[in-house]
Every structure is written in structure tokens, then in C-alpha cells.
Amino acid sequence: MRLILYSKPGCHLCEGLQEKLEKIQNLTFELEIRDITTSEDWFLAYQYEIPVLYLVNPQQEGVSEQPLPRPSPRASVQQLEQMLRKYFPND
Template sequence: MRVTLYGRPGCHLCDEAREALQRVQRHTPFELHEIDIETDDELHKRYLERIPVITLDDEHLFDYEVDEQALAQRIVYREGR
């Protein structure tokens, strides 16, 4: 499972989302990737007003905040546990 956090430096909501993702990751393993939207003009235009944006294997899950329980359930469901 690959969870991606789209954000940018200095974004306090992105920091909070990262912490939430790390909490979930402790008991529900997944790869965490972070993408700085400021390094790509298209991503910046698409996500600036919505960050943080969270995806699971390229499926959009959350904007602004992470629902930790929903994320864990989605990962477990995808793994077939």
C-alpha cells in the first residue's frame, strides 16, 4: 500500500496530516510518500487550495485532514485481512 501526502513546506495542516498518517502507520503498515506541490506547477495549481491531499495507491481519499480510522479500515480492506 502506498499513501501519498501532497502538501508544501510551512503548511501546519500538512504537518498535522503527516502526524496522523504516522500514527496509522504504526499499526497498519504502508509506504508513506510526500510530494511537495511547490515543485510542480500542475500539482500546485490543482492542490493549492485543498492541501493536504491524501491518496491511497492513487485513489483520492482526503482533503484538509486525515480520518485515521477510515484510512486504517481502507488499507485493511484492500489487503483482504
């Protein structure tokens, strides 16, 4: 499983979400950070939306990236993990 976080430098909400994602220990995933300032398409799509999270499930055919709901900036690491667990296939 892979999570993609669309972010940009200096975005405090993005940095906070990234820190929490990196602290999750009970889910196994690769975290990819995509800086929207490096792609005009990403910038136009997400400039007012970041942080944006997508889930990539290599076991799912036909779906490359699934958008996930934006977690509250006040969510704890445990709450974030619980929210993500809903989207991860059962091991």
C-alpha cells in the same frame, strides 16, 4: 500499500496530518510526501486543497491513485487509522 500526501512547506494542516500518519502502527503503508511547490501541475491542482491524500494499491489493476476524503484536523491518530482502514484491503 502507499499513501501520497500532497503538501507544501509551512502548511500546518499538512504537517499535522503527516505527524499523525507517521504514528499509525496497525496499518502497513509507505508514506510519500509530494511538495506541490516542486511541480506546476501539482501546485495548480492542489494549491487551495492541501493537505490531499491518495492511496496507491499495487494489487488493484487500472487504478493508480485513489483520492481519499480529507480527515478532520482534529482527528486523533486512532480516528485517522480507523478511517484509512476502510480503504485498505483486508489482510
